[in-house]
Amino acid sequence: MRHKGWSLLFGGVMLAATISVVISPLMGWGLPKNVSSYGPAVDLLFHVILLVTGFFFILTETLLVYFMYAFAGRTDPPMHPLPMENAGPPPGTFFRKVTKPLTGVIPDEHRLEMAWTLIPGVILLVLAVAQIQTWLQIKDRNWMPKPDELPLQMEVSARQFEWRVRYPSPERMKSWDSDHKLADDFKPRRYLDPKTKTWIDNAGVQEDDLHVVNEVHTWKGVRVLVHLTTKDVIHSFYLPNMRLKQDALPGKVIPVWFEATEANTKLNEDTGKWEDGYDPKKGTGGNHEQIWELVCAELCGWGHYKMQGRLYVHENKEDFMKWLEYAEAEQRRSKP
Secondary structure: OOOHHHHHHHHHHHHHHHHHHHHHHHHHHOOOOOOOOOOOOOOHHHHHHHHHHHHHHHHHHHHHHHHHHOOOOOOOOOOOOOOOOHOOOOOHHHHHHHHHHOOOOOOOOHHHHHHHHHHHHHHHHHHHOHHHHHHHHOOOOOOOOOOOOOOEEEEEEEEOOOEEEEEOOOOHHHHHHHHHHHHHHOOOOOOOOOHHHOOEOOOOOOOOOOOEEEEEEEEEEEEEEEEEEEEOEEEEEEEHHHHHEEHHHHHOOOEEEEOEEEOOEEEOOOEEEEEEEEOOOOOEEEHHHHHHEEEEOOOOOOOHHHHHEEEEEEOHHHHHHHHHHHHHHHHHHOOO
């Protein structure tokens, strides 16, 4: 029993881990609230993969603990199966019948290894095919909103250790409504100036653009096109509630998009500022579940832990434009 105690301890740890995963949603340890248009597809893939891997984890760990307990400290360990030439006629199992044309000379234990290799391989192939549609919807540029379709555009520039967000001015957004082609000039780009023969960075930046730190603002129901850049090292733009994560790579402008399905921001008449944590269903503020974070998911230096921002989703475009005009006034007040 002295040796079997280790198997019981190991089994107890595995049981506790399994129970913690099962009860985690009840304890508030599950996925953050989904408010993304493509979030349900991402969550479905997550839970299917969790169920498949969880099933095989429990199966393999149960067998491992059983064998640790059953064969602990035995003085008469079972002998290795006899070679094929001395084993007598093989049993007529279904797997043997199916694989006999190709594996007639492979011993039984090798056939078992083939089974537990092929079955997971097929499952992984099915999962890989099943996720293609969701991956294309999120990452394929052909599926992303185009500037002339008038999504809300913003540039998010990562740097140690903050997010700098560039928005078009209210006047510029209004000009896009009259001429959709003008919206294509917002995205940052790098080109060779034919006159000066020098490379120009941030060609889409205008003097009246608005610059905000650690705040991503949008409104409910609009597709948001983010032009993601970084000024120094690799960062990772992560909006958990939008089910969106994308690395920002030096020297590249990477487009990503999302669409919020719920609002969390409202003007506080007392302070004159827009505050998140608002629950439109209850009509109350201060709800922690309605505070949606923007974080860096890539270790980017000593201050990685403090590279945090917020996602503010306004109820409609009118409220967003009021905030944009407020941000413009604040910027002009601080900059001559």
